[in-house]
Amino acid sequence: MHDKTRSDTPDTPELRRDLEPEELLAVILDYTGKIANERSLDRVLMLMADMGKQIVVSDRCTVWLLDEQRNELWSKVAHGVTELRIPLGAGLAGHSIATGEPIFIDDAYTNEPFRDALEQGALLTDKQTGYRTKALLVIPFRNNEGAVIGCYQAINKMTPSGTFSERDLRNLSLAASYSGKSIESALLVQEIEETQREIIFTMGEIGESRSKETANHVKRVAEYSYILALGLGLDQEEADLLKMASPMHDIGKVAIPDSILHKPGPLTDVEFELMKTHTEIGYNLLKNSKRRILKTAAIVAVQHHEKWNGKGYPHGLKGEEIHLYGRITAIADVFDALGSDRVYKKAWELERILELFRQERGEHFDPNVVDAFFDNLPAIRSVREHYPE
CATH class of the missing domain: 1.10.3210.10 (Hypothetical protein af1432)
Incomplete structure (x- = not known):
């Protein structure tokens, strides 16, 4: 199978370098400022996906959230795809959220410990889209009470090494720590506005029913x-x-x-x-x-x-x-x-x-x-x- 992560592939971005510490700090400060001013959950998720992608220099980054009512994981924002929903526990995201532990994979096609999870997720998606997944990094994030509510999933490291490092783990863990609390706040705002919307529709219906x-x-x-x-x-x-x-x-x-x-x-x-x-x-x-x-x-x-x-x-x-x-x-x-x-x-x-x-x-x-x-x-x-x- 042709490896679409290689730099000689014409429709793929060229290989890049890891960010220097001052560049990393600038990215984090820029995105945390934008996220702090956002009320929309969808836009918060998009900013977080973009932040994670830049921090670890990945080709794609997905922010997965836990939907306990439907027993699913969902992502409104995933680079290269539209909204996704998968069963709770499926794929690497499900495994990371269930265990609360990060996952490193250097090559999805040779990894054995997570073979079942990969076949439910990345490898299955590759068959459907023609994309070639190689390296993956999955890091769960938590709310203010310490409960896991979602995870980052970064795909394909775009530096010459082609694999994620311990430095990437630390950096994305930092983003995940901030992200969990920000998403919890955005979800609370969304819940408040949905409650207001329900009350408003109900009051409006009362007025009309008269x-x-x-x-x-x-x-x-x-x-x-x-x-x-x-x-x-x-x-x-x-x-x-x-x-x-x-x-x-x-x-x-x-x-x-x-x-x-x-x-x-x-x-x-x-x-x-x-x-x-x-x-x-x-x-x-x-x-x-x-x-x-x-x-x-x-x-x-x-x-x-x-x-x-x-x-x-x-x-x-x-x-x-x-x-x-x-x-x-x-x-x-x-x-x-x-x-x-x-x-x-x-x-x-x-x-x-x-x-x-x-x-x-x-x-x-x-x-x-x-x-x-x-x-x-x-x-x-x-x-x-x-x-x-």
Whole structure:
């Protein structure tokens, strides 16, 4: 079998040298600074994989995490591949995590002590991809309580020696010590945000259920808002934030009388004025929170009925006086409301909704948001199919 780790292979990086101590320190300081400022688990894992790869000068580096609920090891980030999941205990990663011990292998194809683990992992992957695994270094990492929660797996040393050393073990062990604690922090942040998301969806569903609207309405509005946010150029973090917050747009309906929410015909002027108060009620429920998600939800709650031309409510804001979150949620909410049955109307046909949006571009709706809506219409329609009434 041709050895793709050799320097004479044209599609493989040239052999390199080990880092000098000051270079190693610079790499560690650079990555620890980046990791400390990250909230996203996926990005933390990517930074850690990159850090490990540079520290030991490997061709690839994978960060494996333990998923105890599913009895699996998983990696969202692995150089050269997409997300991986393997059974708990499988491969070298599983062996290292189970024993808490590091593993050195100079040549995967001649190693006998770990033959079974290699055939479950690296050698099997080589057969599927054509890649040639030679040297491997696997080091477990632990959380603050000392429990093993994952491991680094470095593949193919890219220096002339072609094998990992005791120095690599020390250096990657240092990275693993920091990584375990950083991942634990990122997982905690993720758990907190997932809990907040569940609470927000539940509260949003309560608000909608008061007016006989389905739970899927808030899910669809969340997905539409996310698609539009990305379509308008917002970054991933901000799009995710709006997706989590937009389900709360009608939370203020919890304070609106059933006689108004469930009225099958048009509202009187007095009733409509009372209905409009749900925007400020929602804002007042949320405005004092220090959480990013709920602060964003407060903006959405109070502004999703404002109009680009200044004729909306509750404050008659005009144009860019309306926060972009409010402008996005406005069109997401109207699209879903018009396309759904309500106590006071039947669902509109799609073409009728699209024609209204064309007419209301620059009137009710921000022209840029309307354009993003039409640009992303296939994705928006697929959301409705995925979350039907």
